[in-house]
Amino acid sequence: MNRTSGVVVLCPGPIIDSCKGAGQPGGPELLGKFFTDVLAHEHFHAIFEEGMPRTGVVAPARSEAAALEEALAEWVELDLFRDDPQASAWIIEHATSGAYPTWPYAGALWLEVEARKNGTGTISTIIQEYRSDPLACCEALRRRRVLP
Numbered sequence: 001m002n003r004t005s006g007v008v009v010l011c012p013g014p015i016i017d018s019c020k021g022a023g024q025p026g027g028p029e030l031l032g033k034f035f036t037d038v039l040a041h042e043h044f045h046a047i048f049e050e051g052m053p054r055t056g057v058v059a060p061a062r063s064e065a066a067a068l069e070e071a072l073a074e075w076v077e078l079d080l081f082r083d084d085p086q087a088s089a090w091i092i093e094h095a096t097s098g099a100y101p102t103w104p105y106a107g108a109l110w111l112e113v114e115a116r117k118n119g120t121g122t123i124s125t126i127i128q129e130y131r132s133d134p135l136a137c138c139e140a141l142r143r144r145r146v147l148p
């Protein structure tokens with residue numbers, strides 16, 4: 001996703017390679033899920049940049065807030081494929097490849113705990129708070145122990 005325009009561009013080659021690298025057997029259905037997953041993630045970033053109401057607030061790159069944005073984008077993937085065990089397994093495997101915030105995608109699992117405890121609407125609230133003030137949102141989530 002282009003951070004200045006919100007335009008999402010996908011290069012199919014790396015996605016296909018990633019699919020093969022994950023040891024998946026391939027096929028159109030599998031590739032379709034991979035593309036859908038990546039599109040959901042990247043469009044979520046675009047919504048942060050360009051969504052209505054436009055806030056003009058952008059998290060500093062490599063900040064705690066940028067990590068939270070990645071966690072939220074990964075959580076969107078989890079939510080989208082909630083009823084698909086195969087895709088959910090890939091997303092969880094990806095999310096558990098490191099620890100938050102160094103591996104920002106791991107934050108999706110913390111957000112999932114919050115969503116299961118308080119409903120997915122709580123993630124909508126976090127998104128709104130993030131879009132208003134990303135750093136303050138991170139601080140609030142740490143205080144509430146939603147994130148480590």
Ligand SMILES: [Zn+2]
Binds near residue numbers: 041045070073
């Ligand atoms: Zn991302």
